[in-house]
Amino acid sequence: MTDSFEIFPLGDSAVTIDLGNTIREDLNDKVLAMQRWLVENSFEGYIDSIAAYSSLSAFYDPVEVGRRHPSSSSAFAFVSERLREAYEQSAVRPAGSGEPIRIPVCYEAPLAPDLLLLAEKMERTPEEIIHLHTSRVYRVYMIGFLPGFAYLGETSELLAIPRKPRPVPVNAGSVGITGRQTGIYPLDSPGGWYIIGRAPVVLFDPDLTPPARLAIGDAVEFYPITLKEFGRLHLL
Amino acid sequence: MSLSIIKPGLLDTIQDMGRNGYGNWGVNPGGAMDQYAAKVSNLLVGNCCTEGVIEIHFPGPQILFEQNTLISITGGNFSPTLNDEPIPLWQPVVVRKNTVLHFPKQLRGARCYISVHGGFCIDKWLHSVSTNLKAGLGGFQGRPLRKGDELSFKENTVYFAGLLKEENNLQILPWRVNEEKIYRFPHEIALIPGKEWEQLTEASRNQFLENNFTIHPSSDRMGYHLKGVPLELQQSMNLVSSAVSFGTIQLLPEGQLIVLMAEHQTTGGYPRIAHVITAHLPKLAQLQPSDCVQFKMVDMKDAEYLLSLQEKELHILQRACHDHLNELVC
Numbered sequence: 001m002t003d004s005f006e007i008f009p010l011g012d013s014a015v016t017i018d019l020g021n022t023i024r025e026d027l028n029d030k031v032l033a034m035q036r037w038l039v040e041n042s043f044e045g046y047i048d049s050i051a052a053y054s055s056l057s058a059f060y061d062p063v064e065v066g067r068r069h070p071s072s073s074s075a076f077a078f079v080s081e082r083l084r085e086a087y088e089q090s091a092v093r094p095a096g097s098g099e100p101i102r103i104p105v106c107y108e109a110p111l112a113p114d115l116l117l118l119a120e121k122m123e124r125t126p127e128e129i130i131h132l133h134t135s136r137v138y139r140v141y142m143i144g145f146l147p148g149f150a151y152l153g154e155t156s157e158l159l160a161i162p163r164k165p166r167p168v169p170v171n172a173g174s175v176g177i178t179g180r181q182t183g184i185y186p187l188d189s190p191g192g193w194y195i196i197g198r199a200p201v202v203l204f205d206p207d208l209t210p211p212a213r214l215a216i217g218d219a220v221e222f223y224p225i226t227l228k229e230f231g232r233l234h235l236l
Numbered sequence: 237m238s239l240s241i242i243k244p245g246l247l248d249t250i251q252d253m254g255r256n257g258y259g260n261w262g263v264n265p266g267g268a269m270d271q272y273a274a275k276v277s278n279l280l281v282g283n284c285c286t287e288g289v290i291e292i293h294f295p296g297p298q299i300l301f302e303q304n305t306l307i308s309i310t311g312g313n314f315s316p317t318l319n320d321e322p323i324p325l326w327q328p329v330v331v332r333k334n335t336v337l338h339f340p341k342q343l344r345g346a347r348c349y350i351s352v353h354g355g356f357c358i359d360k361w362l363h364s365v366s367t368n369l370k371a372g373l374g375g376f377q378g379r380p381l382r383k384g385d386e387l388s389f390k391e392n393t394v395y396f397a398g399l400l401k402e403e404n405n406l407q408i409l410p411w412r413v414n415e416e417k418i419y420r421f422p423h424e425i426a427l428i429p430g431k432e433w434e435q436l437t438e439a440s441r442n443q444f445l446e447n448n449f450t451i452h453p454s455s456d457r458m459g460y461h462l463k464g465v466p467l468e469l470q471q472s473m474n475l476v477s478s479a480v481s482f483g484t485i486q487l488l489p490e491g492q493l494i495v496l497m498a499e500h501q502t503t504g505g506y507p508r509i510a511h512v513i514t515a516h517l518p519k520l521a522q523l524q525p526s527d528c529v530q531f532k533m534v535d536m537k538d539a540e541y542l543l544s545l546q547e548k549e550l551h552i553l554q555r556a557c558h559d560h561l562n563e564l565v566c
Contacts, residue, residue, distance in 0.1 A: 008431050009428055009511070009536060010430075010431075010479065010480070010481050010484065010508070010511065011428060011481045011482075011483050011484065011511030011512070011513070011514070012428060012511070012513050012514050012536060012539035012540055012543065013481065013482075013514055014479070014481045016431070016478060016479065018431075018478070021475060021476055022476065023476055035260075047256050047257065048256055048257045048258070048259045048260075048265075049259065049260070050259035050260060050478075050479035050502055050503065051260060052476070052477055052478040052479055052503055053476040053477060053478065054476055054478075055478040055479070057478065057479035057481075059256070059259070059481065062514070062539075062540050062543055062544075063540075063543055063544050063547040066540060066544060074536055074537055074540055075540055076536045076540070142477065142503065143260060143261055143262040143502075144262050144477060144479075144501065144502045144503030145262060145477075145501050145502070145503060146262055146370065146371075146501065147261060147262045147263045147264075147368075147370075147371050148261060148262050149262050151477065186262075187370065187371060189370065204261075204262075204371070206361060206371070206373050210261055211261060211263075212261040212262060215260075216260065
């Protein structure tokens, strides 16, 4: 487990507790535990919290917090104290104990615009890249950037590559990699990750509760499908 | 019981105080850029301050009222007229059926807010009517208003006809909000230091506080790009992604800055230099490309105090508007 944390303001309406600015399962488990604690021990003026790789940020209404808790020196001081308590009192439950969610990905040319370029850059064959991408079970570390966009890690160090210098238009369902991360774009969007395939799955459905298909702590693995299979699944 | 869009403006969307509580699904709050103006617009017509309003930019739309109603327009001054008669901002106005609202000239500010008494009939998505353009969800069909769109009113506002004198197209009601205090010194924006503030070189910290920055034309509801002297970190940093907020100022790799605005994404990984205090977000929301900003640091107590003053005034305004309206229509 971690033995250190830092609490700092994210403006005057949010406070972050950070456990070490690294990608580590145990830290992410603790972030989830703190978030559960915070939701169970919510306070007047609490608005939302966002769990990330190694941090939890609590958003609040400072006027409401100040009014309800006048003995605190500031709303910031009050919420910081709650995060400290969340750290001290929350109990970690290991996540991802269930079977991995299996997601089909078509890695064929029309749906994998950057695969050949990446293969060239990495001095590997496209098949090797596909193999590296599909031979691991990933963890959902956080959801962010777009509704339902899951940050999955960690990919093989052989796939590590910096982000593109400039974002380009990306289609919904595109599977991208950068650094030691992989993810699926839930919507058409500009994106800076290298696109190596496309998944015929809906990752964000506003009519469902929750609308995001993946949640923090989930285990995910990818398996290759042909363009034909993609077409069939895409129509479902 | 509705209004219709005769001609759309640059970007007219339905917004409220945002879609809060869904950050863990990657759903950003969005909402009105200038939340003070949006709240006041609602309060002036007797609504709850969280009701949906139309946020417009310049050039603004042309709007036909198909029903007598009570409206108010707040925020930037686009010199609004009703059938060519000027109407004041920050003041409730009864408008007659079959009149046209028009915004001929941008005098000041970047966006304004139109409310109607009772609010608009818009289905909520995740407890908010704010339009999320990226997801194409929320607001009016998840998109900006277009020619021919009809927005129904929640309440039958026909009784306002009694306040219209014969022949008159409009009746300006005799109470007004003094917004000057909120927007005073429009280019001076107060900040709280961010986590990576101390990681800037001393020279960059001084430059940041001593120089003006200009808002770049590529700025939008997601963020304001700032043009100015490039800033430097003492050493390059590799941050894992974490939550960001409305008003977070991030340092981009080339040394330029971006201020995250209402439609910002939920998380980010760039160094956080500072955060605009919530009480100054309305001022910032009314600045536009080529305007400049001058930053100053304040402490958390000042930030919280300024915001509590604003809230207190809104509270008083809510009661006053409520009493005035009751006297008029009961």
